Amino acid sequence: MLHIESVVGDRADPALHRRLHHLEHRHAVDEIVIPRADMDRRRLRVTTPKGEDVAIALPRDQKLFDGAVLYIDDERAIVVRAEVERWLRLQPSSIAEGIELGYHAGNLHWRVRFEGESLLIALEGPAEAYYARLDNLFAGRRIRSTLLTGSAAA
Amino acid sequence: MTQSRHDWPSLVASRSDAPAPPRASAARIGVGGPVGSGKTALIEALIPALHRRGVDLAVVTNDLVTKEDAERLRRSGLIAPERVLAVEAGACPHTVIREDPTLNMAAGDDLEAAFPGLELVIFESGGDNLASTFSLDLVDWWIFVIDVAGGDDIPRKKGPGVLKSDLLVVNKTDLAPHVGVDLPRMLAEADAVRGGRPVVATNARSGAGVEDVADAIAHAVLFRE
Numbered sequence A: 001m002l003h004i005e006s007v008v009g010d011r012a013d014p015a016l017h018r019r020l021h022h023l024e025h026r027h028a029v030d031e032i033v034i035p036r037a038d039m040d041r042r043r044l045r046v047t048t049p050k051g052e053d054v055a056i057a058l059p060r061d062q063k064l065f066d067g068a069v070l071y072i073d074d075e076r077a078i079v080v081r082a083e084v085e086r087w088l089r090l091q092p093s094s095i096a097e098g099i100e101l102g103y104h105a106g107n108l109h110w111r112v113r114f115e116g117e118s119l120l121i122a123l124e125g126p127a128e129a130y131y132a133r134l135d136n137l138f139a140g141r142r143i144r145s146t147l148l149t150g151s152a153a154a
Numbered sequence B: 001m002t003q004s005r006h007d008w009p010s011l012v013a014s015r016s017d018a019p020a021p022p023r024a025s026a027a028r029i030g031v032g033g034p035v036g037s038g039k040t041a042l043i044e045a046l047i048p049a050l051h052r053r054g055v056d057l058a059v060v061t062n063d064l065v066t067k068e069d070a071e072r073l074r075r076s077g078l079i080a081p082e083r084v085l086a087v088e089a090g091a092c093p094h095t096v097i098r099e100d101p102t103l104n105m106a107a108g109d110d111l112e113a114a115f116p117g118l119e120l121v122i123f124e125s126g127g128d129n130l131a132s133t134f135s136l137d138l139v140d141w142w143i144f145v146i147d148v149a150g151g152d153d154i155p156r157k158k159g160p161g162v163l164k165s166d167l168l169v170v171n172k173t174d175l176a177p178h179v180g181v182d183l184p185r186m187l188a189e190a191d192a193v194r195g196g197r198p199v200v201a202t203n204a205r206s207g208a209g210v211e212d213v214a215d216a217i218a219h220a221v222l223f224r225e
């Protein structure tokens, strides 16, 4: 088991980037894809694609991020890739519907972002579950919606 | 203000005398679930199970406006009384474990400062409803405790606590025959809604299933093999 007690740095940092680039040529960079919901954990245990058991325990004031380099030496590196986040964009057709939607989204503790006249909801499960919930709340009335992935919504 | 709500002033005072050593902090786990499902009883059963595994631990309890659960744990003789802190939520219990967990975070920091070898802090949430979840700013991993007597339809109701917790504990298995609950079916339904995340059946009174819960904690956040 490999114990990680802090993040080495950001893969975008020029010095790290150069070293990672060399290692990539030798297929020696192990990239762990971490689900969105796990990115907020300070402690977690993951198995890398190359099969290494990694025990992460960060100090309370640190957090994982996309591109966090967890380990690097001359032989290999381990880097975090945050799973792409999916958002549901909901476009209320009236102020009344907007108010109602905001009320329900708050009640359900959905993680949201605001964008102009639409409400973006972070999907932490299958989109169907969210549609089903909305159908219930709005008694079958449809709210215009689009599914977005992280980069599109960012 | 944050600290005046703790009821163990000596710990707060000792904070500045004992700077935290430069290492990753103790693991933090949450225990949530409906009122009376057996959260404190589970913690009472877990303490000796974790002690047998050599785990250095402390507990933070959350009650609405009293320190009932903290007092109960301190009197239990299972753990040194100064290793139990109480946070009073003063409002809906979920506010202090999710929306604004700073009171609990400060209690965890105080315990870590007071007990340098500390490996694990267990946070018991005040009894709440099926929607309560923990902030991952507060805990690394959390358990949701429901009980058989609450009805075998609880898993089907798919509350966020049931769905999102890292471990679902179905407690009071001994009561199943008395309340007309088909336990195997309840467990199968819990498995089905959780998509592969673990479910453990316990009887916190007799200790059945508690070793499995201790093993899950040791594996997930204490990194024992």
Ligand SMILES: Nc1nc2c(ncn2[C@@H]2O[C@H](COP(=O)(O)OP(=O)(O)OP(=O)(O)O)[C@@H](O)[C@H]2O)c(=O)[nH]1
Pocket (backbone or CB within 6 Å): B033, B034, B035, B036, B037, B038, B039, B040, B041, B042, B069, B125, B126, B127, B128, B171, B172, B173, B174, B175, B202, B203, B204, B205, B206
């Ligand atoms: N029969 C039986 N009773 C249990 C079990 N676990 C807990 N109890 C009882 O259930 C009652 C509530 O248990 P607690 O541990 O106080 O529950 P809790 O979830 O901490 O309650 P709150 O903190 O008030 O929400 C107590 O009377 C316990 O003795 C169990 O496995 N079987």
Ligand SMILES: [Mg+2]
Pocket (backbone or CB within 6 Å): B039, B040, B041, B069, B124
């Ligand atoms: Mg309790």
